[in-house]
Amino acid sequence: MGNTASDILRVGIVGYGNLGKGVEKAIKQNPDMKLIAIFTRRSPASIGSKAKVVSMDDLESYQDDIDVMVLCGGSSTDLPEQVLAVSKYFNTVDSFDTHAKISTYFSKVDAHTKAHDTLSLISTGWDPGLFSMARLLGQSILPEGEDYTFWGKGLSQGHSDAVRRVQGVKNGVQYTIPIDSALERVRSGENPVLTTAEKHQRVCYVVPEEDADVQAIENVIKRMPNYFADYETTVHFISEEELKQEHATMPHGGIVFRSGTTGSGAKQRIEFSLALESNPEFTASVLVAYTRAVGKMAKQGQTGARTVLDIPLAYLSPKSDDELRRTLL
Amino acid sequence: MGNTASDILRVGIVGYGNLGKGVEKAIKQNPDMKLIAIFTRRSPASIGSKAKVVSMDDLESYQDDIDVMVLCGGSSTDLPEQVLAVSKYFNTVDSFDTHAKISTYFSKVDAHTKAHDTLSLISTGWDPGLFSMARLLGQSILPEGEDYTFWGKGLSQGHSDAVRRVQGVKNGVQYTIPIDSALERVRSGENPVLTTAEKHQRVCYVVPEEDADVQAIENVIKRMPNYFADYETTVHFISEEELKQEHATMPHGGIVFRSGTTGSGAKQRIEFSLALESNPEFTASVLVAYTRAVGKMAKQGQTGARTVLDIPLAYLSPKSDDELRRTLL
Numbered sequence: 001m002g003n004t005a006s007d008i009l010r011v012g013i014v015g016y017g018n019l020g021k022g023v024e025k026a027i028k029q030n031p032d033m034k035l036i037a038i039f040t041r042r043s044p045a046s047i048g049s050k051a052k053v054v055s056m057d058d059l060e061s062y063q064d065d066i067d068v069m070v071l072c073g074g075s076s077t078d079l080p081e082q083v084l085a086v087s088k089y090f091n092t093v094d095s096f097d098t099h100a101k102i103s104t105y106f107s108k109v110d111a112h113t114k115a116h117d118t119l120s121l122i123s124t125g126w127d128p129g130l131f132s133m134a135r136l137l138g139q140s141i142l143p144e145g146e147d148y149t150f151w152g153k154g155l156s157q158g159h160s161d162a163v164r165r166v167q168g169v170k171n172g173v174q175y176t177i178p179i180d181s182a183l184e185r186v187r188s189g190e191n192p193v194l195t196t197a198e199k200h201q202r203v204c205y206v207v208p209e210e211d212a213d214v215q216a217i218e219n220v221i222k223r224m225p226n227y228f229a230d231y232e233t234t235v236h237f238i239s240e241e242e243l244k245q246e247h248a249t250m251p252h253g254g255i256v257f258r259s260g261t262t263g264s265g266a267k268q269r270i271e272f273s274l275a276l277e278s279n280p281e282f283t284a285s286v287l288v289a290y291t292r293a294v295g296k297m298a299k300q301g302q303t304g305a306r307t308v309l310d311i312p313l314a315y316l317s318p319k320s321d322d323e324l325r326r327t328l329l
Numbered sequence: 330m331g332n333t334a335s336d337i338l339r340v341g342i343v344g345y346g347n348l349g350k351g352v353e354k355a356i357k358q359n360p361d362m363k364l365i366a367i368f369t370r371r372s373p374a375s376i377g378s379k380a381k382v383v384s385m386d387d388l389e390s391y392q393d394d395i396d397v398m399v400l401c402g403g404s405s406t407d408l409p410e411q412v413l414a415v416s417k418y419f420n421t422v423d424s425f426d427t428h429a430k431i432s433t434y435f436s437k438v439d440a441h442t443k444a445h446d447t448l449s450l451i452s453t454g455w456d457p458g459l460f461s462m463a464r465l466l467g468q469s470i471l472p473e474g475e476d477y478t479f480w481g482k483g484l485s486q487g488h489s490d491a492v493r494r495v496q497g498v499k500n501g502v503q504y505t506i507p508i509d510s511a512l513e514r515v516r517s518g519e520n521p522v523l524t525t526a527e528k529h530q531r532v533c534y535v536v537p538e539e540d541a542d543v544q545a546i547e548n549v550i551k552r553m554p555n556y557f558a559d560y561e562t563t564v565h566f567i568s569e570e571e572l573k574q575e576h577a578t579m580p581h582g583g584i585v586f587r588s589g590t591t592g593s594g595a596k597q598r599i600e601f602s603l604a605l606e607s608n609p610e611f612t613a614s615v616l617v618a619y620t621r622a623v624g625k626m627a628k629q630g631q632t633g634a635r636t637v638l639d640i641p642l643a644y645l646s647p648k649s650d651d652e653l654r655r656t657l658l
Contacts, residue, residue: 022592099658103654140646141611143358187604262354262607266607268611271601276597309643317469
């Protein structure tokens with residue numbers, strides 16, 4: 001339905017942190033798209049990109065030049081404001097990921113974009129995003145069953161921040177790692193009840209300050225409520241050099257399971273997993289594929305808010321519907 | 330978009346082989362659906378179901394009683410005829426899986442259903458179907474990368490038939506099994522070039538006729554062109570009793586990989602896998618979830634042919650859009 005030969009899709013990026021940089025790179029991998037400009041609240045001259053960089057104050061003047069804006073701000077403070085400011089003039093794609101607030105965010109964006117005749121896809125990426133899609137698929141196909149989500153092996157930003165705030169810690173990172181025995185129990189089809197702590201272990205690599213009491217650091221980390229106290233936690237002390245050498249990238253991933261039974265009692269399992277060397281670049285690549293979808297839907301005159309659950313997969317592809325049927329079905 | 334509180338969806342089944350039986354069971358797992366009748370070309374009295382069984386000759390008279398018909402005939406001869414006969418009066422869902430003919434089948438069904446104001450979803454199930462969706466997702470998100478599909482461990486109907494046709498074979502089954510070292514190479518991110526034969530081994534369990542020359546049987550199987558000659562093939566001879574005890578179910582499954590790189594050269598891998606104790610029951614469960622989607626889309630007045638690539642995932646779920654956003658995103 002969505003696919004016809006079309007012009008190049010003109011894309012803008014709002015915000016230039018790790019995600020915005022990833023979007024810039026991902027657009028280069030898609031020959032049917034073109035980056036028109038990066039918009040920033042910082043001084044445009046301070047942005048290290050060869051693309052055109054424009055102040056957010058000049059946003060409105062690009063209205064006729066950009067088909068879809070990719071919003072790359074953070075969920076806690078940037079996006080709730082950014083999405084309203086930008087979707088007043090542009091179709092948008094964002095990765096709003098504060099799970100508990102998505103429903104409210106959707107309603108606000110839906111009303112706003114309908115009033116301004118624009119289209120906004122919210123909360124895409126991999127979780128929320130691809131993992132949400134895997135959960136929906138699993139629940140719908142196997143109504144009698146259980147969902148399981150495992151995260152990792154991956155660098156957790158929030159937990160790394162918590163480690164770095166501990167007294168005596170100079171630097172550090174934290175990895176969330178699925179526990180193999182829990183994975184095995186899920187794969188066996190026994191449908192166990194598992195808390196997040198029973199599914200994951202937490203491994204910290206900490207650079208202590210000179211003369212710091214490493215035993216005290218380890219104790220504080222392991223006893224930290226919510227973050228570590230309930231988990232199997234390991235703390236390794238390393239040098240600043242080793243941290244830079246071995247822990248500078250942002251890997252992540254995870255697995256969504258649906259384990260259920262069909263009519264005769266047959267056990268059936270659906271598994272969707274990601275193994276990512278760069279979390280921000282992968283998230284950016286998901287956003288860019290959905291940018292194509294938003295471009296097509298906006299061209300049809302669609303307005304309002306959408307999530308990944310509302311969008312036919314064919315819209316993500318640069319191929320025509322007939323080519324998709326011939327090559328993928 | 331697709332989800333509002335709604336009446337019970339009234340479903341019919343056409344054809345009552347393994348797939349039709351699976352659909353009957355799957356409908357029972359979905360309280361928002363009701364099986365109205367099973368339609369058959371055989372004598373209705375010969376069908377062992379507690380549901381209402383009706384002759385295909387009386388199909389038309391059920392036009393006002395059924396929202397969606399699930400077509401459970403075989404792809405080679407049944408479906409191409411069945412889909413035209415039934416979609417004249419009803420919205421349909423089918424599992425047409427002759428990959429090379431899907432594009433033509435789609436065009437025919439599309440023209441026919443548009444002329445008759447009905448809606449037909451074709452070629453759903455898991456391959457084509459869920460695996461097609463996984464391939465599309467992978468290609469769209471990681472345009473620089475490779476696809477890999479592994480099938481199994483699973484009972485292959487076509488290969489089992491081929492084994493049973495060998496002289497001196499009384500009975501037998503064949504399993505297609507992914508080769509671990511090939512899986513490992515794909516997971517390593519090296520993006521190897523692999524033929525189907527390099528990805529799969531074939532394992533046969535054969536019951537020989539009394540006094541048959543088992544060495545001759547093994548040779549004929551292993552040298553059979555297309556089916557076995559190119560593959561690592563193992564032949565085990567077993568008793569009829571062991572065959573019935575150990576090989577009476579129809580397990581299957583497989584894995585679709587997309588292994589690619591993003592901007593900085595980071596390796597990223599998407600993996601979608603199925604482990605199924607009953608292939609026909611799982612396929613039936615996929616058809617039934619898509620039956621719900623067809624019911625919703627038909628209610629909106631949509632007509633014509635569709636594939637799984639054209640349908641937003643939200644349509645598969647009995648939950649409202651707001652509930653989906655609150656619980657899955």
